[in-house]
Amino acid sequence: MGIESTVYTLQDWLLPTADHFGGLLVFFISIVLLIFFGLLGSAILSAIRNGPFEAFYSVGRVVVESVPEFFSISPRRVMAMTWLAFHEAVRKKSLYVFAIFLLVMLFAGWFITPGSSEPARLYMSLIFTLSKVLILLLCILITVFSLPKDIESRTIYTIYTKPVLHWEIFLGRLFGYIGIATMVLVAMGLCSYIFLMRGLSHTHQFDGVRMVDQGDGTMVHRTTTNSGHHHKVDIGDDGNGIAEKNNEHSHAVDKIEKDDKDETGPSYFVHGPQNMLRARVRHGGTLRFLDRAGKVEGKTGINVGKEWTYFSYIEGQTFSAAIYTFKLDEDLFVNDTLPLEFNLSVFRTTMGVRTQGVRGSFHFRHPDQKDLRTDPIPFSAKEESDIHYVPRELSNASIDQSAGKLDLLKHLTNDNNEIELWIQCAESSQYFGMAQNSVYILQSESSFTWNFFKCYLSIWFQVVMVVSFGLVFSTFLNGPVSGLASIISLAYGVFAEHLKNFVQGVRGGWHGGGPVEAMVRLFNQKNVMIELGDAAYVPIVKRIDSVFIGAVQVFVHMIPDYSLLDSSLFLIDGYAIPDVVIVQQLLTVMGFTFALVGTGYFFLKTREIAA
Amino acid sequence: MATTDTAPVASSGTANSNEVIIETRNLTKVYRDFWGRQKVRALNALDLEVRQGEIFGLLGPNGSGKSTTIKLLLGLLFPTSGQALVFGQDPSKVETKERIGYLPEESYLYRFLNARETLDFYGRLFNMSAETRAQRVDELIEMVGLKWAERRQLKEYSKGMTRRIGLAQALINDPDLIFLDEPTTGLDPIGIREMKDLILRLKDEGKTILISSHQLADLQDVADRIAILHQGDLKEMGRVDALLKVRDETLIRAKGLSESAEEEIRKVIEKDHAEILQLENPTTTLEELFLSIVQESDARPGRRAYSQRDEEQSSES
Numbered sequence A: 001m002g003i004e005s006t007v008y009t010l011q012d013w014l015l016p017t018a019d020h021f022g023g024l025l026v027f028f029i030s031i032v033l034l035i036f037f038g039l040l041g042s043a044i045l046s047a048i049r050n051g052p053f054e055a056f057y058s059v060g061r062v063v064v065e066s067v068p069e070f071f072s073i074s075p076r077r078v079m080a081m082t083w084l085a086f087h088e089a090v091r092k093k094s095l096y097v098f099a100i101f102l103l104v105m106l107f108a109g110w111f112i113t114p115g116s117s118e119p120a121r122l123y124m125s126l127i128f129t130l131s132k133v134l135i136l137l138l139c140i141l142i143t144v145f146s147l148p149k150d151i152e153s154r155t156i157y158t159i160y161t162k163p164v165l166h167w168e169i170f171l172g173r174l175f176g177y178i179g180i181a182t183m184v185l186v187a188m189g190l191c192s193y194i195f196l197m198r199g200l201s202h203t204h205q206f207d208g209v210r211m212v213d214q215g216d217g218t219m220v221h222r223t224t225t226n227s228g229h230h231h232k233v234d235i236g237d238d239g240n241g242i243a244e245k246n247n248e249h250s251h252a253v254d255k256i257e258k259d260d261k262d263e264t265g266p267s268y269f270v271h272g273p274q275n276m277l278r279a280r281v282r283h284g285g286t287l288r289f290l291d292r293a294g295k296v297e298g299k300t301g302i303n304v305g306k307e308w309t310y311f312s313y314i315e316g317q318t319f320s321a322a323i324y325t326f327k328l329d330e331d332l333f334v335n336d337t338l339p340l341e342f343n344l345s346v347f348r349t350t351m352g353v354r355t356q357g358v359r360g361s362f363h364f365r366h367p368d369q370k371d372l373r374t375d376p377i378p379f380s381a382k383e384e385s386d387i388h389y390v391p392r393e394l395s396n397a398s399i400d401q402s403a404g405k406l407d408l409l410k411h412l413t414n415d416n417n418e419i420e421l422w423i424q425c426a427e428s429s430q431y432f433g434m435a436q437n438s439v440y441i442l443q444s445e446s447s448f449t450w451n452f453f454k455c456y457l458s459i460w461f462q463v464v465m466v467v468s469f470g471l472v473f474s475t476f477l478n479g480p481v482s483g484l485a486s487i488i489s490l491a492y493g494v495f496a497e498h499l500k501n502f503v504q505g506v507r508g509g510w511h512g513g514g515p516v517e518a519m520v521r522l523f524n525q526k527n528v529m530i531e532l533g534d535a536a537y538v539p540i541v542k543r544i545d546s547v548f549i550g551a552v553q554v555f556v557h558m559i560p561d562y563s564l565l566d567s568s569l570f571l572i573d574g575y576a577i578p579d580v581v582i583v584q585q586l587l588t589v590m591g592f593t594f595a596l597v598g599t600g601y602f603f604l605k606t607r608e609i610a611a
Numbered sequence B: 001m002a003t004t005d006t007a008p009v010a011s012s013g014t015a016n017s018n019e020v021i022i023e024t025r026n027l028t029k030v031y032r033d034f035w036g037r038q039k040v041r042a043l044n045a046l047d048l049e050v051r052q053g054e055i056f057g058l059l060g061p062n063g064s065g066k067s068t069t070i071k072l073l074l075g076l077l078f079p080t081s082g083q084a085l086v087f088g089q090d091p092s093k094v095e096t097k098e099r100i101g102y103l104p105e106e107s108y109l110y111r112f113l114n115a116r117e118t119l120d121f122y123g124r125l126f127n128m129s130a131e132t133r134a135q136r137v138d139e140l141i142e143m144v145g146l147k148w149a150e151r152r153q154l155k156e157y158s159k160g161m162t163r164r165i166g167l168a169q170a171l172i173n174d175p176d177l178i179f180l181d182e183p184t185t186g187l188d189p190i191g192i193r194e195m196k197d198l199i200l201r202l203k204d205e206g207k208t209i210l211i212s213s214h215q216l217a218d219l220q221d222v223a224d225r226i227a228i229l230h231q232g233d234l235k236e237m238g239r240v241d242a243l244l245k246v247r248d249e250t251l252i253r254a255k256g257l258s259e260s261a262e263e264e265i266r267k268v269i270e271k272d273h274a275e276i277l278q279l280e281n282p283t284t285t286l287e288e289l290f291l292s293i294v295q296e297s298d299a300r301p302g303r304r305a306y307s308q309r310d311e312e313q314s315s316e317s
């Protein structure tokens, strides 16, 4: 998950909308499916082994006993099991994983040159990838082997013959392993943080005298080269200055006041790097596009043929525009300016002027009264974060000379406090690419440390999931197989997004329909483009297929998509992880864990432990 | 049979009035492989009744189904058919487990814990409070004589020491019913003696004990009743003294008998006139009985009617 993902509000996320089922619904359908197929499956298995009567009895018994047993869970016994699992994991030398982590971290400094153009990004990618891989591997290793080993070595007999509930056996282990993984993760987090801060910290020297030719004849002040880069320095009127942005950061430069005036002139102190580690809080809008004739509006613009379809393009020197609708309020203004940040993609069909960005302009409009608009403000597109501090009051002199200045909030918003931002490209044959999340109002800067913590919290959610899944696998599979199953379910996150989109696509309309319709077409020899006609069975066929696809869609959501539980991209890109994302992750994990604990209970309870 | 004499709960005569603690009806266990194919019929239609305060022995050669029976009674295995009831309930019930203790055939304990930690851990599983646990752990460690090694990890323990801690673990909850699966294996002669004394002491406390063993000597000394299993079938069951009576033999014990006298006695016995110094049914050893049963069973497979002796025994009393 990252800046590109659509972040739903909690309500939209939980409740069904047009383009998704909603978390709650998926959860309940999943539970129903799980219970239904779980019971059916185990009843069939047990019927094959012991006959239908026994099967009914044993499955029924579990169902009947599960609830009262759940309510007689004893904290002391759970604690005892937790303590045991924790001890076991410690004795297995699982803390060595932390040592590996430290080792890699120490040597990583050799390979990550702080002089690279995006040092923070590199460092953070390394830190999060490493923490995540190691901690999840650790979780898999400690969870999947423990129960099978307990069964194999029969130590479980002495537990099973004590008045311990199966809930307690499962929960104890769950808590124990989560506990130990949490300890390791906290240690990793602290070390990462220190490593990151130390790794990025550097300074430069600046004497205020030496001027350097910039290449085009202009002479500028420059700092010394440290950590593989240097900065242009801009000295202000008060004598203090700023080492300008390079390698994604800047430095404050302060004049050191001296008591005794000596001849060497002022000396300067260069502070540590600034704005290297950011946590920007975005205030996003909704995006729509206007075609080149300026007539038709749509959700997407032009496809310039890139495989990555995140950005949609508008053509230069046409009426084509990208229109963002923002909700404005007083708090978004900083010193009577609106901080507007662009992250545009530029697609050039001609070389243009190489040293300059492609030019464009933006203006604001009233959403309902189309002629109430400001003058266009020109800009030249940079293919990185580019902030524009837009004055609150803008003129529209070029359109209506009599009108005074327009206040963004007072004059240009409708009753819903909405305002439209129009972005256009000014150079012909050049294109601007835009996406939902690439233009936003910079609401505030949040604390990086807090953001860092939230990112580790997401990793912790993954820990909980991996441990729960591993444990459930290990209640009915042997160690290596459970390990493999855990790893596969982790890997599923890589293509889960595609799969979900695909299923969503099929649901939305798919040539040839679902399996039943396909069967019908097969026998009627109708290819997928031919209409099925209006025979009486057609609606029934379609109905069955739509239920089937709905079930598949829920099923796709029942496999954990770990990419949804990864917030590191927000952090690496310098954005605050939205709280709602954390809440959604928490709910997702709680939902899964809830279902998994039940599943684990069921498997443990029905398993003949000594067989 | 010194054992039965010392038993306070007066023998099988009153057994009927005692509560039935363990009951199996037609208990059968077939081990199957992953595909549900039959591997071993480990126990075949076992009917047992063990009453309150009894020491019941399960005797049989290796692989005869003793441990299987115990595991069925503990709910570690589910019966293929038939039923096992402990305290009149399904063995997997938590309420049942509150009242039982189990010493597995090998010590299945967590090797990374020390003796105190082990006992404390199992105590917590019985929801015992910290003070009760501390006290109970002290008592038990004292009882099994491991005070000197209580802080050492179990992986450093010798076989006998592990056995002792296993026993302590089985008694942590002061159980009413104790399952001992081959309790004397791995113990030295003194340990075996101590184990037997302990078993008798537990019986004195009114506990019901089920012991399995192939050490005939163990059971001979302590068990009230035994069942002999062979290849999953129940071959014999009854009071130990009754089982050991040989009915068609007579033992005559005399002192200072001359050869002629001996000759005469033989004649006398033929005429049935002489004074009989001692006339009784000699007892065989359990070992002999056991071997004969196994031999017979190998020669003529299938179940043998054990009930004859059993009934005889009960009518006797």
Ligand SMILES: Nc1ncnc2c1ncn2[C@@H]1O[C@H](COP(=O)(O)OP(=O)(O)OP(=O)(O)O)[C@@H](O)[C@H]1O
Pocket: A610, A611, B031, B032, B039, B040, B041, B042, B060, B061, B062, B063, B064, B065, B066, B067, B068, B069, B105, B214
């Ligand atoms: N888990 C199992 N899977 C398959 N077969 C088993 C299993 N456990 C026991 N058996 C088989 O069941 C039969 C009875 O085994 P059991 O362990 O009950 O014997 P036992 O009387 O306790 O023997 P021993 O004196 O050696 O402990 C044996 O043939 C054994 O191979």
Ligand SMILES: [Mg+2]
Pocket: B066, B067, B068, B105, B181
């Ligand atoms: Mg055995």
